[in-house]
Amino acid sequence: MIVIVSNNTTEERISAIIGVIESAGLQVHVSRGADRTVIGIVGKAEPKLAEHLRQMKDVESVVKITKSYKLASRDFHPEDTIIDIRGVKIGGDNLVIMGGPCAVETPEQIDETARLVKAAGGQVLRGGAFKPRTGPYSFQGVGVEGLVMMAEAGKKHDLLTITEVMTPEYVDICAEYADILQVGTRNMQNFDLLRKLGECGKPVLLKRGFSATYDEWLNAAEYILAGGNPNVMLCERGVRTFETYTRNTLDLTAIPVMKQLSHLPVISDPSHGTGRRELVEPMSKASVAAGADGLIIEMHTDPDNSMTGDGVQSLFPDQFAALLRDFEQMAPLFGKTFNTVKQPAEHFLTWKK
Secondary structure, rough: OOOEEEOOOHHHHHHOOOOOOOOHOOOEEEEEEOEEEEEEOOOOOOOOHHHHHHHOEEEEEOOOOOOOOOOOOOOOOOOOOOOOEEEEEEEOOOOEEEEEOOOOOOOHHHHHHHHHHHHHHOOEEEEEEEOOOOOOOOOOOOOHHHHHHHHHHHHHOEEEEEEEEOOHHHHHHHHHHHEEEEEEOOOOOOOHHHHHHHOOOOEEEEOOOOOOHHHHHHHHHHHHOOOOOOOOEEEOOOOOOOOOOOOOOOOHHHHHHHHHOOOOOOEEEEHHHHHOOOHHHHHHHHHHHOOOOOOEEEEEEOHHHHOOOOHOOEEEEHHHHHHHHHHHHHHHHHHOOOOOOOOOHHHOOOOOO
């Protein structure tokens, strides 16, 4: 249930309305828009309370939200959420590019990658320190040491950083070093982890489970929002279908659907969504056309020797830079702004087919 009041309502009156709700043992979340303020009620409100609220001064309407996800719903927050991280705005008319390897390997590798991401015009450095792998004998990441490496590279090259967090126990240490915490597809419904992320306050990139419905995805986001953390981004990273040519099937439909159902920024992952380097460019562009607020793209300085074995879906640095230059031209066609950093060709490594 939500309570709608006009924006010229005084803080004293809003506090009075909140007091009535909290006296009924319910929690509230307040969203202030350009034209109205929405007070979201978390929990089951009795009909008597709804009627009481309708009769209160300054209350324009009381609306019942039938969706199981309340705070993630656009009904609660009609305007797009924009997450501002040290001046980098994610959401609205901004196009944000996150680039880097699947995993942090060495200080030299992540430093060189950061240099290239920055030179191409990216705003966020991605890299995993803890890697959830299908097989127990596969490379699992370098751990906390990788977090330190990536934090240093990000600071040196003036980039935000994003890394995956796998368990509630690792949230605090990951939050100490990274600007954005990523929830991988296998952990989308790790509810203990989601609750912990709700408490930590750091921005969260929530990847869709590889067989999750839209409702399940948004309810997972609700766990984080209900914990008090409003800084959530949704990431479409492909779902599992009967097709075996690609690693996953990137569900482009999810992007406009999420923009309709929710106010949260939507990020696309064409690297995991396809698993094939030659498909990353067209699916990145298609994602922008579909309304994505940003992209998270794998880029490696030496994909053939990637320690995770995911080099087949990683762009070479000059491919990454060329793609970002294309975004500068196409982003305005779809209501987005994106400006690359003009760098000479020698800033990027070359590659041969």
